[in-house]
Amino acid sequence: MTNFKLLTATAVGAIMASGSVFAADCPIKIGGMAPLSAPGTVVGGEAMRDAMLLAEADINAAGGVLGCDIEVVIGDTEGLPEKGTALMEKFITQDGVVAVGGGYHSSVGVASKDVANARGVPVVFAETWNDTITGDKQKYVFRIAPLSSWASSTIWQYVLTIPGIKKVAILTENTDYGIPAAEETKAGLATGGIETSVYSIDIGTQDYAGIVERIKADRPDMIITLATGEAGYNFAQQAADAGIGPMDVPFVASQVSLESKAYWENVPDGNYAFVQRIGVPESMFTDEGKAFAAAYKEKTGKGAVESYAMEAYDSIAILAQAINEAGSTDGDAIVAALEGIQHNGTLGKIFFPYGTGKAPSEDGHGDEWWHQWPDVALTMIQYQEEGENSGEATIVFPDAYKTGDAIIVTE
Numbered sequence: 001m002t003n004f005k006l007l008t009a010t011a012v013g014a015i016m017a018s019g020s021v022f023a024a025d026c027p028i029k030i031g032g033m034a035p036l037s038a039p040g041t042v043v044g045g046e047a048m049r050d051a052m053l054l055a056e057a058d059i060n061a062a063g064g065v066l067g068c069d070i071e072v073v074i075g076d077t078e079g080l081p082e083k084g085t086a087l088m089e090k091f092i093t094q095d096g097v098v099a100v101g102g103g104y105h106s107s108v109g110v111a112s113k114d115v116a117n118a119r120g121v122p123v124v125f126a127e128t129w130n131d132t133i134t135g136d137k138q139k140y141v142f143r144i145a146p147l148s149s150w151a152s153s154t155i156w157q158y159v160l161t162i163p164g165i166k167k168v169a170i171l172t173e174n175t176d177y178g179i180p181a182a183e184e185t186k187a188g189l190a191t192g193g194i195e196t197s198v199y200s201i202d203i204g205t206q207d208y209a210g211i212v213e214r215i216k217a218d219r220p221d222m223i224i225t226l227a228t229g230e231a232g233y234n235f236a237q238q239a240a241d242a243g244i245g246p247m248d249v250p251f252v253a254s255q256v257s258l259e260s261k262a263y264w265e266n267v268p269d270g271n272y273a274f275v276q277r278i279g280v281p282e283s284m285f286t287d288e289g290k291a292f293a294a295a296y297k298e299k300t301g302k303g304a305v306e307s308y309a310m311e312a313y314d315s316i317a318i319l320a321q322a323i324n325e326a327g328s329t330d331g332d333a334i335v336a337a338l339e340g341i342q343h344n345g346t347l348g349k350i351f352f353p354y355g356t357g358k359a360p361s362e363d364g365h366g367d368e369w370w371h372q373w374p375d376v377a378l379t380m381i382q383y384q385e386e387g388e389n390s391g392e393a394t395i396v397f398p399d400a401y402k403t404g405d406a407i408i409v410t411e
Contacts, residue, residue: 025068025096026067026068026069027064027068027069027070027071028064028065028066028068028069028070028071028098028323028329029070029071029072029073029095029096029097029098030070030071030072030073030097030098030099030100030101030316030319030320031072031073031075031087031088031091031092031095031097031099031100031101031102032048032049032052032072032073032074032075032100032101032102032312032316033075033077033084033087033088033100033101033102033103033104033108033112034046034048034049034052034074034075034076034077034102034103034104034312035076035077035078035079035104035105035108035229036049036074036076036077036078037076037078038078038079038204038229038230039078039079039080039203039204039229039231040076040077040078040079040080040104040105040228040229041079041104041105041228041229041230041256042229042230043230043256043259043262044104044127044228044229044255044256044259044306044308045076045077045104047259047300047306047308047309047312048102048104048126048127048308048309048311048312049074049312050296050299050300050309051292051296051309051310051312051313052072052074052101052102052312052313052315052316053072053074054292054295054296054299054313055072055312055313055316055317055320056070056071056072056316058295058317059316059317059320065320065323065324066323066324066327066328066329070316070320072101072316073091073095073097074102075087075090075091077103077104077105077108077112079104079105079107079108079203079204079228079229080107080108081107081108081110081111081112081176082111083108084103084105084107084108084109084111084112085111085112085115087112088100088112088115088116089115091121092115092116092119092121097121098121098323098329098331098334099121099122099123099124099319099322099323099331099334100116100121100122100123100124101123101124101125101126101312101315101316101318101319102125102126102127102312102315102316103123103125103126103127103128103315104126104127104128104228104308105128105175105176105177105228106128106129106130106133106148106175106176106177107130107175107176107177107203108128109125109128109130109133109176110128110130110132110133110176113125113133113138113141114138116140116141117138117139117140117141120140120331120332121140121331122140122141122142122319122322122331122334122335122338123140123141123142124142124143124144124315124318124319124338125141125142125143125144125145125315126144126145126308126311126312126314126315127145127308127311127312128143128145129145129146129147129148129151129177129181130148130176130177130180131147131148131149131180131366131368132176132368134147134367134368134369134370134371134372135366135367135368135370136367137367137370137371139335139356140331140335141371142338142352142371142372143371143372143373144311144314144315144318144345144347144350144373144376145278145311145376146278146376146378147368147369147372148177148180148181148184149180149184149368150376150378151181151276151278151378152180152181152184152185152188153184153188154276154378154379154380154397154398155185155188155224155252155276155380156184156185156188156189156192157188157397157398158274158380158396158397158398159189159192159194159222159224160188160189160191160192160194161397162222162250162406162408163408164221164410165194165221165222165250166193166194166195166221167194167195167196167197167218167219167220167221167222168189168194168195168196168197168220168221168222168223168224169196169197169199169215169218169220169222169223169224170182170185170186170196170197170198170199170223170224170226171199171201171208171211171215171223171224171225171226171227171235172198172199172200172201172226172227173200173201173202173203173205173226173227173228174200174201174202174203175203175228177226177228178200178226178227178228179200181226182198182200182226185224185226186198197215197218197220199211199214199215201227201231203227203228203229203231204229204231205227205231205234205235206231206234207234207238208234208235208238208239209238211235212235212238212239212242212244213242215239215244216242216243216244220244220249221249221250222249222250222251222252223239223244223249223250223251223252224252225251225252225253225254226254227254228254228255228256229254229256230256230262230266232253232254232255232256232257233254233256233257233262233263233266233267234266235254236251236253236254236257236266236267236270236273237266237267237268237269237270239251240267240269240270241269245267245269245270246267246269246270246271246272246273246383246409247269247270247271247272247409248409249409249410250272250274250408250409251272251273251274252273252274252275252276252380253267253270253273253274253275254275255275255276255277255308257270257273257275257390258275258277258304258306258307258308258390259302259306259390260302260303260304260387260388260389260390260391261302261303263390264386264387268386270383271383271384271385271386272382272383272384272407272409273382273383274380274381274382274396274406275380275381275382275383275390275393276378276379276380276381277307277378277379277380277381277390278307278308278310278311278347278376278377278378278379279307279310279347279376279377279379280348280377280379280401281379281391281395281401281403282304282305282391282392284401285346286344286345286346286347286348288344288345288346289310289345289346289347289348292305292310292313292346293305293346293391296309296313302389303389303391303392304389304390304391304392305391306390307347310345310346310347311347313345313346314343314345314346314347314350317343317345318338318341318343318345318350319334319338321337321341321343322334322337322338322341323337325337325340325341335356338352338371339352339355339356339357339371347376347377348375348377349375350373350375351373351375352371352372352373353374354369354370354371354372355370355371377401379395379397379398379401380395380396380397380398381393381394381395381396382394382396382406382407384404384407394406
């Protein structure tokens with residue numbers, strides 16, 4: 001494979017620069033959390049794993065950390081809270097990691113963060129949205145994914161712009177992601193006078209026949225899917241088979257639909273689906289983002305790079321920079337470096353304005369903004385050609401990133 005050097009000269013300098021360097025055992029180990037088996041989102045976990053291993057290779061090619069190579073120890077959370085907690089314990093007590101990146105499911109983040117915080121091991125969560133992950137202001141917990149309340153607002157604000165939407169069906173999973181996301185979306189839609197019905201499922205549900213028939217009988221003007229994992233493919237296609245899929249009514253598919261190849265294989269009747277995406281269009285990527293996209297596509301054979309892969313890469317790269325700037329693998333020193341960091345990532349310039357030095361309340365924000373990156377770009381895309389890549393799909397919202405008008409289908 002081509003040796004892509006994703007890190008700019010500035011980033012390399014930041015990673016290699018340090019004051020009095022703490023003598024570290026080599027290699028320096030960083031944990032990488034990802035759902036690699038069911039009922040977790042396996043395609044998402046595999047994307048994150050590939051991205052974190054690319055970060056490992058690039059950091060080591062740039063000189064490593066504190067004079068050592070890093071080793072990203074990948075662990076499978078299975079998308080389950082108890083597995084995430086056990087994995088965090090293993091990372092710290094058996095693998096000897098000095099920090100942890102990655103993480104996909106909110107329920108895993110909610111459960112595992114307490115273990116890391118109690119043991120003084122910094123975590124930069126990549127794709128865990130639940131507001132409470134940062135909302136209890138734990139010293140060692142950071143996040144570069146958007147807040148759930150913030151992400152949900154992108155969906156409901158877009159729905160309010162579509163004429164004729166009076167009733168919405170929300171399919172959500174009974175998890176720390178799905179429950180608050182459905183509540184936030186329902187409340188937002190209510191501000192525009194839109195009626196909602198919420199249908200809850202367990203994570204990993206495969207058969208939606210009963211729920212599809214109930215939704216069909218309710219005759220919604222739009223369907224919103226707030227569920228993780230490949231099960232989202234099943235719901236979309238089963239809804240399509242029943243005449244209420246993306247080609248029948250406006251339909252927001254689950255985020256895993258960004259995995260274009262898997263989406264079209266599993267949802268052949270999925271054209272016109274809307275999907276929420278984190279990050280700007282590929283044409284607007286940073287230099288780091290463009291280099292990562294090229295390397296990732298070559299490694300995986302994919303035609304587009306998913307936002308959670310970029311988040312996973314950045315979670316490892318930002319920890320490497322923080323360790324070097326701290327000049328130490330000590331948890332407190334890494335936290336201090338993270339609170340002052342300016343990281344040129346694939347998703348943009350990453351920083352954390354609120355922490356021990358400044359409370360979120362000083363700027364009128366809630367506690368959930370603690371150790372939270374505030375500049376995450378959120379967009380709504382729509383597949384408008386069968387088989388197209390998510391990176392080439394039309395961006396329909398917000399106006400700042402819009403590349404075309406939505407195609408609105410009706411029964």
